[in-house]
Amino acid sequence: MNSRDGKAASGNELSMTSNQSGLPEIHLIGINHVSAPVELRECLAFSTEQSETTLAELKKSKAIREILVISTCNRVEFLFTSHFREQAVQTIVDRLSAAKAIPAHRFKPAMYVYSGDAAVRHVFRVAASLDSMVMGEPQILGQIKDAYRLAVENKATGVVLNRLLHKAFSTAKRVRSETGIGDRAISISYAAVELAKKIFGRLDGKTVLLVGAGDMAELAVEHLHRNRASGRLFVANRTFEAGVNLARRFSGQAIHFEEIGASLARADIIISSTGSPGYVITQDLVRPIMRERRNRPLFFIDIAVPRDIDPNINRLENAYVYDIDDLQGVIDENVSSRQSESVKAERIIDEGVIRFRHWHDALDVVPTIKEIRGKLKAIAGAELAKTLQAMNHLSSEDIESLGKMIEAIVNKSLHDPMLFLKNPGSHRDKSLYIDIFRKIFKLENERD
Amino acid sequence: MTYLLIPVIGLYLTSAACYGAFLFIQKDGYQRAGFALMLAGFAIHTVIIGVKAIHAGVIPVQNLHETLLFAAWVFAAVFLAFKLHSRLKVMGVFAAPMVTLLSAAAFMVPDKAVEIETSFASLWLIVHVVLIFTGMAALSLAAGTGALYLIQKRNIKGKKHRFFFKRLPSLEMLDSTGYTFVVIGFSALTAGLITGFVYAHTVWGRFWSWDPKEVWSAITWLIYAALLHERLMARWRGSRAAILAIIGFAVMLFTFLGVNFLLEGHHDEFTRW
Incomplete structure (x- = not known):
């Protein structure tokens, strides 16, 4: 990756008459945390208002067809389509220099320019948080969505960038759901699923009990479902209504908080995330259940702080308890496996790039x-x-x-x-x- | 005949090495090479056993050398048959060295003719030996999966996810595979003991003679019977079943070898050297 400059600049691209019968190509110019130090990045960062005026200015340029500005604390990037790459780049650099009152020679060397597939791939990687300082951090997707909304509101995008951004969003979602790259919450539910697989082998037909209907619990259930945990789902929540709502989303069944003990006999995986100050599930509650379960394994995932599940349950035969720190430990130990996850993510990105190119190639007279x-x-x-x-x-x-x-x-x-x-x-x-x-x-x- | 054993042991040894490499490197090629080498060794092994059987006109278990060689052969056969049905690749890490060890032990023991008083030319005896060895092989594999289960359980309970955690399959798979081995091994053992009784009846005129080997066989059988009984009552899953499978294996090993060396009895002569 990071082959700067997808296409070599050629002299005749500068003339306004060449190549105009074809479609404008996709380009991207910008700086990020790798190419520029923070001192430079903070000088170039745009506020929303500045982005808006810049969009309006750049839209007027004949060299630029569609344009989008992404500005976060780690990157300032201009995504645009143009027949005249060099002119467009020059226009943007001039505009940036004028808006920020910084001479172009200070930031120009730190800038990268991608064209065609390379530009598309870069956008996909940024959206999927593969290009982030902390790989997998979740904010970037929202920031790009905001940047896109701003460009749409200012009528700065067209068919090509609209399609490109929508594809970037769906590709990012795929990377998130199909690989272990994600923010802490996502990697925690991922680690939990991996552990469940080491205990149960296959997850199909396994029954899940949610204690507390929080966001994290929801994420974990989503992850389990994607791994074909096709069994039943019980949701026990203090406020019954929230439990009913969550249960409906996954076609599960809401139960009362008092029914937890009884439902332990049927559940295989218990995910707890209540705000309770003490233990919700104690060793004394589980011990008799194990006999009733005929010793089928029981896996407790405790993502609540303070903890919901008595850690002593882990001492019971065939019962396994993991709290949030344990899961974090699993993630830390799996840094090497993250490497292979990023290979998987790059593969998903490659697929997205190829599909987009097919669409883009067909979009010609x-x-x-x-x-x-x-x-x-x-x-x-x-x-x-x-x-x-x-x-x-x-x-x-x-x-x-x-x-x-x-x-x-x-x-x-x-x-x-x-x-x-x-x-x-x-x-x-x-x-x-x-x-x-x-x-x-x-x-x-x-x-x- | 003995020199032919060298390539067999060599093939088994490289097979074991391949499985070892598979455990560390986790490339599927090593595991498949291990299987192929084992198969090649088994082919030559089969020829040796076959020639011996035709030559002697009876089943070749007339001294310790032959007995060990035959046991190794049955063990390899059981493992290869298992491999065709199961995706539990890591099993070779246990089975290949075991087969290597048995054939190497056979190689170390001189193959000298022994005067045998009792008749070997009985179909009952052939069935008895083959079934007992098949049962023993399956029960050793059960002990092997039991050990793997205990290691993996320790990893998960102790929240340590380093070397073995990634390389071993799920607890559920180890548990059910071990159970399958116990069922197969126990059935073969039971049938082997019954044919042994029948054979004893034809030779000595009585089914049971309080021979030490018989007594220890009965103890082994009872351990596995208890294991299966508890398992079917669905109480003893996981660790307890795994530990009992390992204890059963230790007792079985004593029944096979220890009794012959430490105690006396009518099985004595088959393992004399």
């Missing part, structure tokens, strides 16, 4: 026209063949001229739409119309 013509010809040809079946008296010359007529109709009726697509007017966003055409004719090359 020539392939779109070809596909529309192909589709119409296929329809006309099929109808012609159907008609000819019932008309045996026609000579081969007749059939040939009918075929020619059909082809002429297709070509002529497509003539005006094609002219329009090729030149929808200089002020218009061509990709928007191509996208609409593709939707009208239902030309989809990308499977979602």
